[in-house]
Amino acid sequence: MxxxxxxxxxxxxxxxxxxxxxxxKCVENCGRCCRELEIPLRDEDVVAMEELGYSAWEFVDYEKMFYRGDRFLGYAIKKRPFDDACVFLDPETRRCRIYERRPLACRLYxxxxxxxxxxxxxxxxxxxxxxxxxxxxxxxxxxxxxxxxxxxxxxxxxxxxxxxxx
Incomplete structure (x- = not known):
């Protein structure tokens, strides 16, 4: 990196x-980071999204894992199969549907x-x-x-x- x-x-x-x-400047309606990056989810991120009414099975990709050395950090957010974008990226507006509760990795990027x-x-x-x-x-x-x-x-x-x- x-x-x-x-x-x-x-x-x-x-x-x-x-x-x-x-x-x-975050370019409005760009959404490229939502397609290009694998986003790690912290436990706090999962809880925040579940509080919005989503089930973790809808947005957690349990097959993609993040590690720092031998320490497990978390799973990735799911991508849609038809365009490889984050499941929360609206395909029409290219805006995040959970922007106010988006994962920390998204917020920091x-x-x-x-x-x-x-x-x-x-x-x-x-x-x-x-x-x-x-x-x-x-x-x-x-x-x-x-x-x-x-x-x-x-x-x-x-x-x-x-x-x-x-």
């Missing part, structure tokens, strides 16, 4: 250093967050199929961008840093 550094968040102060040359002590490094996964990467109409990955889009995730990591330092 090719990745590029775009920002660093200091979890103790929320100060953000970022690459002003990088811009991102194309960004990768790596915690190193009291720093959170943010990288972009450089995928040639994603038209939003370095999009001319995009916005830089500033502190404002990160807190607006991922504030809850940053706060979770921030709490862990504070608790670990006690």
């Amino acid at each position: 090719e990745k590029r550094w775009v920002a660093t968040i200091h979890l103790d102060t929320l100060e953000v250093e970022y690459d002003p040359s990088f811009k991102f 194309p960004f990768v967050f790596v915690k190193r002590g009291n720093l959170m490094e943010v990288y972009v996964k450089v995928d040639s199929f994603c038209p939003g990467i370095d999009h001319p109409g995009g916005e830089p990955v500033t502190g404002e961008f990160l807190l607006r889009e991922y504030g809850d995730i940053v706060e979770d990591y921030r709490r862990k840093v504070v608790n670990d330092s006690k």
Whole structure:
């Protein structure tokens, strides 16, 4: 996986250093990531989708598994057989039917967050199929961008840093 550094968040102060040359914009109705990627599901993702009334058998692909080393991380989200897209991608509008409760991997894409002590490094996964990467109409990955889009995730990591330092 090719990745590029775009920002660093200091979890103790929320100060953000970022690459002003990088811009991102999720292109509406694109859906390419919903077709191109295999999406891992965490237990929390499965619960959130079941709370919407879906059965796990409708959306969990129990034949595709994700591991980090020898540690099992979870199963993949199912793809439709006729176009190899996520089962939640509406084929007509190319919009996610569960957008507000979509899996964390979908929410983060194309960004990768790596915690190193009291720093959170943010990288972009450089995928040639994603038209939003370095999009001319995009916005830089500033502190404002990160807190607006991922504030809850940053706060979770921030709490862990504070608790670990006690």
